[in-house]
Amino acid sequence: PGTHDGECREFSDPTNATRLGYEVGSGCLAASRWDELAGFCEGVEGCNLILGLNALIGRTNQTCPEDVDCHNSPGGHECCTTWTGSWNQSNAEALLRYTHEKNYSVYGLEFGNELAGTSGIEATNITPDVYATDFCTLKNLVESIWSSEGDVVPKVISPDNNFDATWYGDFVRLSFEKCGGADVVTWHQYILGAGRDEGASAKALDPAVLDGQIKLGGAIMEAVSDNTPAGAQEPEIWMGEAGGAYNSGRPGVTDAFMSSFWYLDGFGVLSEKGHKSFCRQTLVGGNYGLLRAEGGEGALAPNPDFYALKLWQDLMGREVLGVERSDGGEGGGDRDLRVYAHCRKGGGGVAVLAMNLAGDASKEAEVEGVDGSRRLDFVMTAGDGMDGQQVLLNGALLEMDGSDFPELVGREWQQDEAESGIGSIKLDAQSYGFFVFEGVSCGGKI
Template identity: 35%
Template sequence: MGLCLLVCIISCCFISVSSQSAVAGNDNNSVVEGTVFIDGKYSIGKIDENSICATLDWWPPEKCDYGTCSWDHASLINLDLNNSILLNAIKAFSPLKIRIGGTLQDKVIYDTEDNKQPCVQFVKNTREMFGFTQGCLPMHRWDELNAFFKKSGAEIIFGLNALTGRSMKSDGSAVGAWNYSNAESFISYTVKKNYSIYGWELGNELCGSGVGTRVTAAQYASDTISLYNIVKKTYSSIEPKPLVIAPGGFYDANWFKEFVDKTGNSVDAITHHIYNLGPGVDTHLIEKILNPSYLDGEARTFNSLQSTLKSFCNFSSCMGMLSKQVFGSAWMASSYDTKTYCRQSLIGGNYGLLNTTTFVPNPDYYRYSKITDTGRLL
């Protein structure tokens, strides 16, 4: 509704809205009456025309948390691409950005000509990082996914494996340069097939203290520059070129400052993740969702990252900012110049916009479709 409000602001100069609202936390359920004035001559932030985004993940059916195995067949590897509800749910956004990635993306190899390993799928193994062995994306599945994406009109942001070639240290860090040969081969295959990619994103939650492991800002910057050069070379005769996007992790002020400083013009969009409500097992989850002051806490992250980017460049023209969240305010994100807001997830994980098994939209789907002012679905 927040973004709908912004659309309204653009179309009118000055409006007055009378409203009544119950006071949160007031046992007497008293009502406050007031008038809201909106000055439509000024905007507080700018977003992309196609700012709404949802994610597709790699988790196999064996992924379980807190006694619940919530991913079923929602993985990129086994998702039913022939389901008409899934297709129409994506088409209704016209277009919907889809960010492909997640925790296991940094354990995915691509079965292109350069790959000399067996193309096998993830196997649950608690001794392995992230609880699973290495997995593989067969090219025939990549072909199927792209045929589906073209039919749905989705714009794809693909998260690349950024851990290839690194050594894992006992302190939890991953050291050494990114071995990009498999990723480069995969990008070349994608170009040869004329598949449309909105952006290539490097790594998932490896910045700052990381999740599972971490990479230093200086090394990550060097690897992002390598990705930039690959994209520039492979798409040399193609315009517009996909965006180069990084680092796709939780915001750490010092890490991000160093990363942005050292990547310079070799990164087009900075991505960060916010899971401001914590784990789904939290017994106080509903209280947090209904508490505006708690949700306002995420504004500090948006504000700090915006300030970091502004300190290095003309923010409006230098780079954009993309945010990935399970729950939060798209309006708040946009007010800090977040260009794209990715909802985790489109399907799967007990928090998808679509029901994991039936594909029928959950209530939150309609909140997002309202933001894009569409009502088409079935």
């Protein structure tokens, strides 16, 4: 690897002359580091590498006056985010050929990050036509390298940006015209706004804020579907980056129990809107990591969202079921009560996620057609407040055992514990739960 001229350069000193905060083209992914990462992933079950490629290499940033601070105050200064020229593929080609020669498995390659039109962050003037042309250069390069029989071709993914319906629609249409389209279309969302916003905690439990995903999820489905040629395979849609609050999250919100509500609601809504994956910002780091440093010497502990994700992955299958809401309409009914249903992962039943956003009232939901099933409950509540990091599963505190994560074990529902039937779900204020109904057929609506 190295940079486009073959030399491995260190990151430049911090500078306010660029939106990035350092010189574009400085910094380096050394071959030895790539070897370590690829080797690590090969040794971990279920690990898939997706690599983001720098789509600014080869382009030239407009020069701003010396008194313009592009890094901290780019607003109103078009020069900070205006780029000319085309992508230079030589550095990416060297990396990809090296990867293929080493027989490293790469699941996907993302082209650029937040560079799409006026909704971009690092660049705001790159048109769908220019971006599609450069994206197709990458796609053609990938197909030429992984061209042997038996090669598993990495997915090509783009544009990884805040959603803009017109820009996205044009990009999808033009990428199909130029090279047969992307494998995956991604977008970014920070539903709680800026990490410095003191109102982020209220937004995390506000049904009106969470409902915004319904409209956006549907809009990107429409942009992709309407611009895919008849008979062509539609690109998958992924949430390419979400961490609740941007600029490293907010302590006591995106690293706390309350964070699991926007996070899980995103899984539920976007699954209903045809999304296939949801990428979290981030695994470790900032105030929005799934894991946090604790105890020194590199020790890590789970934040509450780790448990939320683990339960979703363990229990919820790929097939999404319809949910009959109280008024029969999408986004209607009691919006403090959020309910999503999938076929159980691995088959043999139905899994339901239910969340109660209300701060002062319990909520109930009724699941029909589950009489005679075996029910397992995984009810999650805060151990030390909504802004805390302790989580109770069915009333028991989840704690690490040395370096081992606690096992998440459901509690079997007993008829004599409840006044109502097996399909009745009751949640205390500001709690959520997964409810598995084993032995029932899966399909239709609940």
